[in-house]
Amino acid sequence: MARYIKLIFLIVMLLLYMLPVYYSIASSFKGLKEIYSYPPTVFPQNPSLQGYIEALRKQDMLTYLRNTLFVAVVATIITVMTSVMGGYGLAKGTFIGKITLNRLVVMTLFITAQVIMVPLFVIIRRLGLINNLWGLILPAVYTPTGMFTAIQYMRDIPDEFLESAKVDGASEWAIFWKIVFPLSKPLIAALSIFSFTWRWNDFVLPLLVVNKRSLYTLQLALAVIQGEFGGTPWNTILAFSTLTIIPTLVIFLLFQRFFMRGITAGGLKY
Amino acid sequence: MKKLINSRFLFAVPALVFLFIFVLLPVFSVFVMSFFSWDLLSPPKFTGWDNFLRLLEDKWFWNSIWVSIKLLMMTVPMCFFVPLALAVCLYKETTFSKILRAFFYWPYMMPAVAGTTMFKWLLSYDLGLLNHIIKSAGFSPVPWLLKPTPALFAISLLRTWGMTGLLMMMFITGLQSVPEEFHEAARVDGANRWQTFWYVTFPLLKNTNLLVLTTAIAHVFRDFAGVYVLTGGGPGYSTMVTPLYIYNTAFTQWRIGYAYAMSVVFLLVSFVIAVVTLRVRER
Numbered sequence: 001m002a003r004y005i006k007l008i009f010l011i012v013m014l015l016l017y018m019l020p021v022y023y024s025i026a027s028s029f030k031g032l033k034e035i036y037s038y039p040p041t042v043f044p045q046n047p048s049l050q051g052y053i054e055a056l057r058k059q060d061m062l063t064y065l066r067n068t069l070f071v072a073v074v075a076t077i078i079t080v081m082t083s084v085m086g087g088y089g090l091a092k093g094t095f096i097g098k099i100t101l102n103r104l105v106v107m108t109l110f111i112t113a114q115v116i117m118v119p120l121f122v123i124i125r126r127l128g129l130i131n132n133l134w135g136l137i138l139p140a141v142y143t144p145t146g147m148f149t150a151i152q153y154m155r156d157i158p159d160e161f162l163e164s165a166k167v168d169g170a171s172e173w174a175i176f177w178k179i180v181f182p183l184s185k186p187l188i189a190a191l192s193i194f195s196f197t198w199r200w201n202d203f204v205l206p207l208l209v210v211n212k213r214s215l216y217t218l219q220l221a222l223a224v225i226q227g228e229f230g231g232t233p234w235n236t237i238l239a240f241s242t243l244t245i246i247p248t249l250v251i252f253l254l255f256q257r258f259f260m261r262g263i264t265a266g267g268l269k270y
Numbered sequence: 271m272k273k274l275i276n277s278r279f280l281f282a283v284p285a286l287v288f289l290f291i292f293v294l295l296p297v298f299s300v301f302v303m304s305f306f307s308w309d310l311l312s313p314p315k316f317t318g319w320d321n322f323l324r325l326l327e328d329k330w331f332w333n334s335i336w337v338s339i340k341l342l343m344m345t346v347p348m349c350f351f352v353p354l355a356l357a358v359c360l361y362k363e364t365t366f367s368k369i370l371r372a373f374f375y376w377p378y379m380m381p382a383v384a385g386t387t388m389f390k391w392l393l394s395y396d397l398g399l400l401n402h403i404i405k406s407a408g409f410s411p412v413p414w415l416l417k418p419t420p421a422l423f424a425i426s427l428l429r430t431w432g433m434t435g436l437l438m439m440m441f442i443t444g445l446q447s448v449p450e451e452f453h454e455a456a457r458v459d460g461a462n463r464w465q466t467f468w469y470v471t472f473p474l475l476k477n478t479n480l481l482v483l484t485t486a487i488a489h490v491f492r493d494f495a496g497v498y499v500l501t502g503g504g505p506g507y508s509t510m511v512t513p514l515y516i517y518n519t520a521f522t523q524w525r526i527g528y529a530y531a532m533s534v535v536f537l538l539v540s541f542v543i544a545v546v547t548l549r550v551r552e553r
Contacts, residue, residue: 002463009355010356010370013352013356014373019392019400020388020391021388024387024391036397082285085284086281086282086284086285087285088281089281089285090285092278093279093280093281093282095276104289108289109544111293111297111537114492114494114513115536116297116533116537117517118520118529119295119296119300119303119530119533120292121520122299122303122526123296123299125310138288142293144293172277172280172281200381201379201381203382218381222384223498227502234391237387238387238388238391241387244381245381245385248381249376252372252375256372
């Protein structure tokens with residue numbers, strides 16, 4: 001009995017949670033006439049690719065895709081490098097104020113772009129990075145969750161590994177590249193996946209930094225075309241949304257365990 | 271005798287430079303610049319406590335805080351009990367529960383703008399599927415995004431939808447750490463499933479519960495993209511949450527100094543949430 005109640009509960013919840021996704025994807029395949037007809041149809045009656053064609057042609061989606069990919073890939077490479085090195089330095093280095101600095105990193109977990117929007121904009125502007133894709137990359141390089149994860153990971157590398165290499169006469173630089181870096185493969189994988197997804201999904205930073213259409217990222221463009229005078233037809237907007245969630249779905253399905261485990265530890269999205 | 275500083279620390283320098291320029295400097299500048307009047311074009315003018323005095327009288331600022339509190343009161347209970355119920359059903363490591371978990375987690379890792387857009391379409395007054403279902407069931411359609419209270423509730427549903435996956439995974443981690451013996455001991459004493467859960471398992475989840483609550487509060491409190499796309503703060507100012515109000519003050523009215531002063535308050539509240547969360551986590 002309890003088993004059936006559980007099953008029914010799960011099915012109802014699943015339907016509710018997938019309702020927005022299903023209805024949007026289904027509607028993205030409706031033609032202009034059908035999407036604005038009343039009452040709404042649950043399945044597209046005359047499936048059409050009109051929305052997709054409009055999104056790709058009229059909305060310059062490929063330009064936004066190129067911008068987004070550039071930002072996501074470059075930011076991910078720099079984030080991974082600085083976080084792996086930074087985690088190593090903060091976990092294994094000796095210096096005055098080590099504990100304070102480590103605590104500071106934990107505190108930054110709570111300072112997201114939404115909280116410091118205005119000063120962030122002023123600093124990016126001062127650096128001359130407004131309407132520049134680097135203005136979307138550099139401020140995003142330091143991610144609190146990434147840094148925190150890297151420090152935790154590096155703490156678990158046994159000191160003996162490092163010490164024995166030192167005794168053998170290896171330089172600090174060589175120790176990092178020959179021992180620490182190869183040991184960090186799981187960390188690098190996790191950081192790359194997270195960083196790419198964060199940058200792909202980001203909205204706040206592009207909204208602050210970019211106001212030229214040719215530099216829009218996908219998510220910024222998706223938000224802007226909804227508010228435009230005259231309005232973009234809903235089937236185009238939904239086709240656009242559907243296309244932008246596909247890559248995150250693929251990454252998610254491929255690396256599910258990273259998301260389900262990793263983020264629970266970090267707990268916050270950045 | 272250990273050296274006070276060694277060269278290994280140098281590996282942290284690039285990360286620390288980014289941390290300094292894009293996190294610490296902004297936080298620090300918030301406190302300094304909140305004492306200036308500035309429109310970005312002319313040089314900032316020192317005005318002492320003026321911004322803060324104005325803040326005390328700005329009814330829209332206090333409205334934004336009140337909106338956030340209302341949102342929290344609507345959202346946090348849903349964000350607690352729905353993920354808890356799902357976690358109780360799905361905490362065992364079976365293929366079935368792993369597949370279902372993925373579905374509930376998916377909205378959390380979708381781009382916020384795309385997810386919100388889909389929600390907006392579902393909630394559309396005359397073209398949305400939800401009102402169509404409500405009408406087919408014989409009720410009158412809900413003006414989701416057109417009236418203040420339904421609009422707040424819509425944001426609350428959106429946040430719950432988006433956060434369930436994360437919070438459910440926190441509960442699952444918590445539930446899996448409760449040793450099976452506790453359940454068995456309670457069963458032997460003749461407790462039914464419901465009693466076992468409420469009197470044995472649930473109290474053991476105390477830390478998880480607190481972690482879920484603080485995480486939910488932090489997410490709701492600083493949500494920007496969701497509100498921006500779903501309602502834009504409207505109708506009127508009814509869903510104008512604090513970050514959105516700060517954004518509008520700074521980037522549509524260009525009252526930068528005043529926006530800094532509001533950021534001080536926002537930052538302090540975030541800081542309080544942070545400290546409470548960290549306390550919980552360290553336990």
